[in-house]
Amino acid sequence: MKKNSWKSGDPFIWLTGLSLVFSLIMIGGLLFLIMYKGLGFFWPSDIAVIELNDGTYYMGEISNREKKPEPGEAVAKNKDSRIQLKIGNRDLYGLDFKWIDENQIKSIEYPKDAVVLERLEWGNMYGFIKGIRSDGTTIATGNVESWPVLKSLLPKTHEIHKEIKRIEKKKIGDINYNISQLRLQIRKLELERGENKSSIKKLEEKIEDQNKLFQEEESKLTSLYKQLNQNRITISTIDGREKEMSIGTIVRAYRPNSMSIFEKLLIYFSKLWEFVSGNPREANTEGGVFPAIFGTVLMVVIMSIVVLPFGVLAALYLREYAKQGLLVRIVRICVNNLAGVPSIVFGIFAVGFFIYGIGGTIDSLFFKESLPTPTLGTGGILWASLTLALLTVPVVIVATEEGLAAVPRAVKEGSLALGATKFETTWKVMIPSAMPAILTGVILAIARATGEVAPLMITGVVKLAPDLPIDSHFPFIHLERKFMHLGFHIYDVGFQSPNVEAAKPMIFTTTLLLILIVVILNLTAIIIRNYLRKKYTLPGV
């Protein structure tokens, strides 16, 4: 008898398997692409010196190679390839990148003494060291002599940078904060229109004191900057131009062509660390993304703290206390539909309700003195978190309801039969039993919230927010502040940046980081859930 393969369902099993494989390939491909493009960003690649047939020289990192496109053709049929060279030296050339046809190339060399200087401004510099001067006197000439001198000077300038940053951030930041607080107090007194000229005068004196402190700090800063710019280095580029600059503007200097793999790894990790822990520079195209990481995580944490109790309480009412009828069914359908509303709609609602409504009212009641500058009546991390909480609360409600429904009726009755009230039963038996389901809801909520960008753009995310929402000024947590977000950062760097070409690898790195953060946040929640499951149930029960 012939086996009927359709009836046995074999093709269907193949189909299911294929679908799974297809999904896995897509996810794997996505991760691979992002990792490939993103992780290579920090690798110090060799510096090539390219001589063209017409005798011109170019120097830089080879960053890309592709078939040469013909004008008017969608797909390049040309056999000739071209390479993209990152030539840097934006202050001299204007552009960071240069396309070079391969058939124009006469030779490619990798000179040992080619040096890369990462700078605070104008991006990388590629060239050869000509000499170093200190206070106008030459202390080293030529590459061989200058390199060790430069290496020894760099740590010192980094120290000075740290000190400058400390003074600017801590000392001057404190003074500015105090002054603005005092101004607000004065304005408050003025608004009260009482006879309190004497106290205003006192406050003005205090401001004067602060200003004096400020001048002291500023003079310190000036001397530090002088120290910083005392040593100057001269670099000659491949086309014979010379550029003199302060060593204080150099972040990092290395000679990739003469470095071993190990040394390159060191540079790689130091760049990676800078990326994760540093502040952005150059319109976000360089430096780090720490404020964005911090903003993303803090926002998600606040969102979770808000969404968990709200969602659980709402679900408890729906499932345990509300009389099951038409109304409850309608409410349930509405809650489910809420999960499908586009996020920007929530953003618009948040602007109208949270920011202008609640925030504006709070401002006019409690922060009169700082008006017309809004305190809470403008976008901030609190409003953004609340928007996301609103967005994700249906997920938590649905998950919690399912969890509560899955608690056996007998367990609930068992508790009641022991003389527990409904409230005691709910808190001591129902919620612990439903906890894994509730946490699953929170995990889904976190995953959704971390990925949202659209509603944040109108509720408090900004391109650059150097002040973190948590700092040393009372009350330490400033939820009214605007913040940076990795998702928005990707958009900003990728599409709003003045230097898109240079920022391209950064987009992938930031994306990778965002994925990593989503994974870490989810893993934390999953670990907690599994711990609770293990505590309460047997594996497989």
Add this chain to the structure above:
Amino acid sequence: MEVILNLASVQGNILKYNQILKKSDQLIKQNLEDKKQDSIRKEGRSHQLEISDPIVEIENLTLEYDGKPAIIDILIDIPKNHATAVIGPSGCGKSTLLRCLNRLNDLIDGVTIEGSVKISGEDIYDSNIDVTELRKRVGMVFQKSNPFPKSIYENVAYGPRLSGIKNSTDLDEIVENSLNGAALWEEVKDRLGESALSLSGGQQQRLCIARAIAVEPEVLLMDEPCSDLDPIATGKIEDLITELKQNYTIVIVTHNMQQAARVSDYTAFMYLGRIIEYDITENIFLRPTNKQTEDYVSGKFG
């Protein structure tokens, strides 16, 4: 031809009259039965059993789900420190009757209850009664073991904690005593912190018994406590019931007649919401006075 038709109609009429006669006969019988019931009710006993020291007194208890009666006119006294079994076919209302004793039926929408239930002389359907206090006095063990998703210790300590006992040495003592009382202590004393769900089915049921006796109830209700268990576990629970009835009043619902015969001192037979017969267990099984009881205990139906 007409004659034949006439005859046929006459015969038809006769048949009709016969039916009517039968019906009226039935009605009269029903009436008589009702009157008998009435007289019994007036006497106050649906059976010849006199219980000298009842702890539960149920009088004229009727319960309706959305207007449909589930138990009708129950009249029964349950003796103190004995095991009383309630037997009967599925759906006869024995579990409903049991759940009237700790007011667990209150949780169900659309339930109306008439009549009175007194426990230690106190009407438990009185509006002044605190239901949670009542449930502490009337413990319950369910058909399916239902330990809480907590540790073994926390399961037993759940009830005492509700009563406000916080002192850990007191709690330890209660937990040990209760587990001993449920013959489970030796098996779990080294793993009190483990999840209650890691126990076997029989152990879980004994844990539920321990949990119920931890609050020292006056009455212990058992709703088919062995229906999910294998014979060995069932044997252990039955031994336990025999042990427990020294100190507790036990009301056990079962459809296992052998079990009722083994563990109970008194047995009530229920059918279609009514108590048909209530007597000493021996009498119910060996000398039933009611035909239905006899049919049921001899296995003719049910």
